[in-house]
Structures are given as C-alpha cells and as structure tokens.
Amino acid sequence: MNASKVLKLQSVQSAVRQLATSKQTNEKSFFSGFFDKKVEVQSGAHSNKLSDKERICELVTHNVKPDCLDKYLKTTENIIGFVNSNNSVLHGQCLGNFQVLVGDQDQFIHLWRYEGGYKNLDENIKFLAESKEFAALQRDLLPLIRSRHSQHLLKFxxxxxxxxxxxxxxxxxxxxxxxxxxxxxxxxxxxxxxxxxxxxxxxxxxxxxxxxxxxxxxxxxxxxxxxxxxxxxxxxxxxxxxxxxxxxxxxxxxxxxxxxxxxxxxxxxxxxx
CATH class of the missing domain: 3.30.70.100 (Alpha-Beta Plaits)
Structure with missing residues (x-):
C-alpha cells in the first residue's frame, strides 16, 4: 500500500473514532439530564426535618383468602372494638379501613395512629403480647389471610x-x-x-x-x-x-x-x- 493510501486510511479511522466518542458523550449528556440525580448531603435524620415524631401511623395490609371475606370482616370489627375499648392503654385510633377495588384483589388496608411516640408504642407492644383476649382474636384472624404486612410511618x-x-x-x-x-x-x-x-x-x-x-x-x-x-x-x-x-x-x-x-x-x- 503506498503512502497516500495509508494516510487516507488513517484519516478515515480517526474520523470514525471521533464520531464514536462524540456520540457516546452526547448520549451520556442527554440521558444524564433525565436520570442522574445528585443525592443531597444529609446533616441529620430526615424525620427531624419533615415530621413530628410524637404521632406514629401504622399501615397494615392483609391479603385475605377469597372464601373467607365475611369471616374476615367480622373478625376485623372485633379487633377494632378491642382497641377502642382499651384506648386509654393503647393510645391508638383507627383512621380508616379499606378494601382494594383496583389493585391487588381481596386486599384490605388499615390505617392506625398512635399518640405519644415510640415510648407509648413500646407499651402497646408489651400490652398486646400479654393480652389473652388479643391473642384469641389473632387466632381467629390468622386462618383467614394469605399474607400480611405492616409498616410504621410519620406524617409529613x-x-x-x-x-x-x-x-x-x-x-x-x-x-x-x-x-x-x-x-x-x-x-x-x-x-x-x-x-x-x-x-x-x-x-x-x-x-x-x-x-x-x-x-x-x-x-x-x-x-x-x-x-x-x-x-x-x-x-x-x-x-x-x-x-x-x-x-x-x-x-x-x-x-x-x-x-x-x-x-x-x-x-x-x-x-x-
């Protein structure tokens, strides 16, 4: 291959490399604008900035067996009655009880709120663990559900x-x-x-x-x-x-x-x- 052809080939190869590099850079810049997000540095727990810790919410999810819906509703009513009758001890209030219409079928969502922060929540856990009446209600409930889930949340x-x-x-x-x-x-x-x-x-x-x-x-x-x-x-x-x-x-x-x-x-x- 003569010198002129070699120089021409090198020039083409250089242009291809520049085009590929430019394309990668542009793609990275384009997508980073959409998906890259700098995580802000935290100086403390975000809960201290966003909420009052004295009121704690609990969101409970029950996935119920389809042939046990009536029994489940009756047992849930009994559990709410138990909490209401022991409200002075449990510091709790039921804010809503729902059945999912669009989403997971035969699913029920319960929202509770507890006053007095984690100190009173610790007392609630101890009281429920020692209550024979609550244990009996749980025995009625467990055969009716396929799975359950709970989480504690703070209000914004x-x-x-x-x-x-x-x-x-x-x-x-x-x-x-x-x-x-x-x-x-x-x-x-x-x-x-x-x-x-x-x-x-x-x-x-x-x-x-x-x-x-x-x-x-x-x-x-x-x-x-x-x-x-x-x-x-x-x-x-x-x-x-x-x-x-x-x-x-x-x-x-x-x-x-x-x-x-x-x-x-x-x-x-x-x-x-």
Missing amino acids: SYWPDIELRNGSNIYELRSYHLKPGTMVEWGNYWAKAIRMRDYKNTEAFAGMFSQIGELYNVKHIWCYGSLEERKEAREVVWQHQQSQWQDIVANTVPLIRQMTSRIMLPLNISSTK
Missing part, C-alpha cells in the same frame, strides 16, 4: 391534618419508592405541590413516609367522590398550574425508583367514609 408536616370524611367516597393510595438519600428533596418539592394539588382542600387525606418497614417509601392517600371526580381534579392542576406543576414533576420523577396506585373503598366499619 406540610400535609393537612388527617380529618375523617362523611358521605360516599373512594380513596387512592399512591406509593412511591424513592432512591435512598432523596427524602428531604422530595419533601421540599411536595411542600409546594400540596398547595396546588389539593385545590378543593378536601382531597388530601394523608401524606406519610416510612420509618420502620420499607424505607424511603412515601404514601399519599387522596379522597374523591368518584373516579370521575379524581380525573377532573388531576386535570385542574395541569390546566391552572401547568408551568409550576411541570417543574415539580420534572424534579420529583428522577427521585422515584417505583410507584403504584390503588383505588380503595372504605368498609362499613371504617371511621372515615
């Missing part, structure tokens, strides 16, 4: 206080699994978002984040009169707060690893309707 300080509803409503439970280290950033954005999102001041039922159980897990519970009302409420945000809402969505989506939504109906025994 910027969310409205939980108020029980009347009438006929549906509830949406949205679960967000965040990347570790992003809870404070999430809270900063949603402190603004909640003012835009709850335009009727009636939709935001509960906003919580996990402390024990699935960590970096956020729970938002919304209350609507119907599925149609839910659709309208979500459209209002985009119509009247489009630019601000776009900014919040753009900055919070990269914080999320996984998210789910369930539509729930309150049970007849539920304290919120």
Whole structure:
C-alpha cells in the first residue's frame, strides 16, 4: 500500500473514532439530564426535618383468602372494638379501613395512629403480647389471610391534618419508592405541590413516609367522590398550574425508583367514609 493510501486510511479511522466518542458523550449528556440525580448531603435524620415524631401511623395490609371475606370482616370489627375499648392503654385510633377495588384483589388496608411516640408504642407492644383476649382474636384472624404486612410511618408536616370524611367516597393510595438519600428533596418539592394539588382542600387525606418497614417509601392517600371526580381534579392542576406543576414533576420523577396506585373503598366499619 503506498503512502497516500495509508494516510487516507488513517484519516478515515480517526474520523470514525471521533464520531464514536462524540456520540457516546452526547448520549451520556442527554440521558444524564433525565436520570442522574445528585443525592443531597444529609446533616441529620430526615424525620427531624419533615415530621413530628410524637404521632406514629401504622399501615397494615392483609391479603385475605377469597372464601373467607365475611369471616374476615367480622373478625376485623372485633379487633377494632378491642382497641377502642382499651384506648386509654393503647393510645391508638383507627383512621380508616379499606378494601382494594383496583389493585391487588381481596386486599384490605388499615390505617392506625398512635399518640405519644415510640415510648407509648413500646407499651402497646408489651400490652398486646400479654393480652389473652388479643391473642384469641389473632387466632381467629390468622386462618383467614394469605399474607400480611405492616409498616410504621410519620406524617409529613406540610400535609393537612388527617380529618375523617362523611358521605360516599373512594380513596387512592399512591406509593412511591424513592432512591435512598432523596427524602428531604422530595419533601421540599411536595411542600409546594400540596398547595396546588389539593385545590378543593378536601382531597388530601394523608401524606406519610416510612420509618420502620420499607424505607424511603412515601404514601399519599387522596379522597374523591368518584373516579370521575379524581380525573377532573388531576386535570385542574395541569390546566391552572401547568408551568409550576411541570417543574415539580420534572424534579420529583428522577427521585422515584417505583410507584403504584390503588383505588380503595372504605368498609362499613371504617371511621372515615
């Protein structure tokens, strides 16, 4: 091969390498804008910045055997009655009891709140472990369920206080699994978002984040009169707060690893309707 052909071949090879390098750099830059998120440095526990630790919520999930639904509802009513009759000792209140309508079928969600922080929660655990009546109720319950799950959560300080509803409503439970280290950033954005999102001041039922159980897990519970009302409420945000809402969505989506939504109906025994 003569010298001119060698130089021409080297020139082509150099151009190909430059093109490949440029493509990789551009792809990295393009995708990093969407998916790379700097985890902010924490100077302390995020629970100290986002919530009051004196009120602890417990979210209990029961997956019930399909042929045991009636027995399950009766046993659940008995358990709630037991807690209410021992309220002075247990420091607890049942805020809602729901059956999942859209999501995992034959699934029931129960939301409890305990006053007095972890000190009183420790006393609750000890009391229940020593109670023969509670043990009997548990023996009635266990054969009816396929699996169960619980987690302890704290309410976000910027969310409205939980108020029980009347009438006929549906509830949406949205679960967000965040990347570790992003809870404070999430809270900063949603402190603004909640003012835009709850335009009727009636939709935001509960906003919580996990402390024990699935960590970096956020729970938002919304209350609507119907599925149609839910659709309208979500459209209002985009119509009247489009630019601000776009900014919040753009900055919070990269914080999320996984998210789910369930539509729930309150049970007849539920304290919120």
